[in-house]
Amino acid sequence: MSEDLYKEIILDYYKNPRNYGTLENPDMKAMDTNPLCGDELEMQIKLGESDKIADIRFNGKGCAISMASASILTEMVQGKKIEDARQFNKEELLGAMGTPNLGPVRIKCALLPLKVLKLAIYSHLGKVLEGDDRNL
Amino acid sequence: MIKGSLTLDPKIIRQDFPIFQQAVAKPLVYLDSAATSQRPSKVIDAEMEYYQKYNSNVHRGVYRISVEATEAYERAREKVARFINARSPKEIIFVRSTTEAINLISQTWGRTNIQTGDNVLLTEMEHHSNIVPWMMLCKEKGASLRYLEVDDDGFLSLDQLDSSLDNRSKLLAFTHASNVLGTINPAKEMIRRAHDKGALVVLDSAQTTPHMTTDVRDLDCDFMAFSGHKMLGPTGIGILYAREEILDRMEPFLYGGDMIKEVHKDSARWNDLPWKFEAGTPNIAGAIGLGAAIDYINGLGIDQIRAHERAITSRALDMVQSIPGITVYGPKDPDKRAGLISFNIKGVHAHDTASILDTHNVCIRAGHHCAQPLMEKLGVPATTRASFYVYNNNEDIDMLIHGIEAVKGVFKL
């Protein structure tokens, strides 16, 4: 099961992360840890015109799954309006990663970047996570 | 000893463990006994026998099966006492786990004896269960926490131990063996030095009592804590050992039934040792199962167990270290190391290693192993850990090596 979890796409993004780093004076940011392994992930976002995500970066340490997920997610939400990014769901992310069946443990690694993105957006909007986002 | 030859015969031992007897396509390669061990039929049967043949509550019944249950429960306590060479079964308190034992000490002895300005000395290689209870106690009392450093080879320094203890040091709490580095600490010498400075000592023997002799009289520790589930026994049963005169002076931990002699509307008198510390219905089946586990260990011989694990560990160390791109943490000398090896593959996160090994049915642990201060010291977020026990054999190590090669293959290293 999990050996083919490490598809080319995951390995490629792991070895060549996209949007890795930090931004100067980000408009939004958030950080969280994966309680299972203690891995930390931070996301920083700069907004452009009409509240679109102009620039997004992530940093931290993690496994191939979480690092690839962060790269893929940042690519997917770049240029999106905040509200559209807020509605981005986990199925879209897992689909893009090509790993719909990660199992209950490793899925936490894949979803950590999405959770951090949502934390950044919600706190920018002055809200706490709601709906399905509470279960990320 | 010839390289690869073993003191115990895992092939025969495995027949005693139902988990290894299942008809499965790929054999189970279980390398996570430092987290929890497997259990032999004797342990499972002993628990089942209690439930099926003499299930009843202990201590208060006058009828036959309750007397039988009480005797079995107390016999288990005697077995534990003999196993660690306590002076009396009164010094053996049944608790849930190592974690609960340490919390018991900090909440009772600690609350009474640690005052503002005192200090508690720990080491950088402690499990969270031997850090957080002391951290909270020190916060509550205005006392300070000190940590002995771990050096690059995974050892503590006895000189630093001496210089870290002063006349406000009330307690040294440390692990007999690191669950990450494997380092076996010179406990007897450390305890002697702490006593010289007037501090009492808590020994966390969760990683040693299952694997080597832990003689409380020889070690001269004041408290010792370990878990049944890491020594072939059931989950939910652990041991607090403490010297009788210390227990006598300690306040109870939990209040309620069983721990009292008499209760009136506004006063109560505590029960004798050890029951003063066992409020409520205890884990009767768990204690009986632990007794059976100790019988099983005694049947194999604790020295034989240590020799077996030493041989496996030595071979595994040689093989793992010879793979390019692998970092092994902790002592290189198998005589100074418990039966476990933590490592990382360069460029691969520990979780990914464990996931890929899982596809080969190899069970190893990846993460911070509840020792985050040590991870910080090592400068890694996580490690992969393989740990060994009586049922592990050379083929398990071969499968581990094969799995590591597979990881390198997947990551094209």
Ligand SMILES: Cc1ncc(COP(=O)(O)O)c(C=O)c1O
């Ligand atoms: C050194 C050490 N101390 C304490 C513990 C905690 O044991 P338990 O979870 O049974 O309370 C462990 C086990 O994980 C350990 O390895």
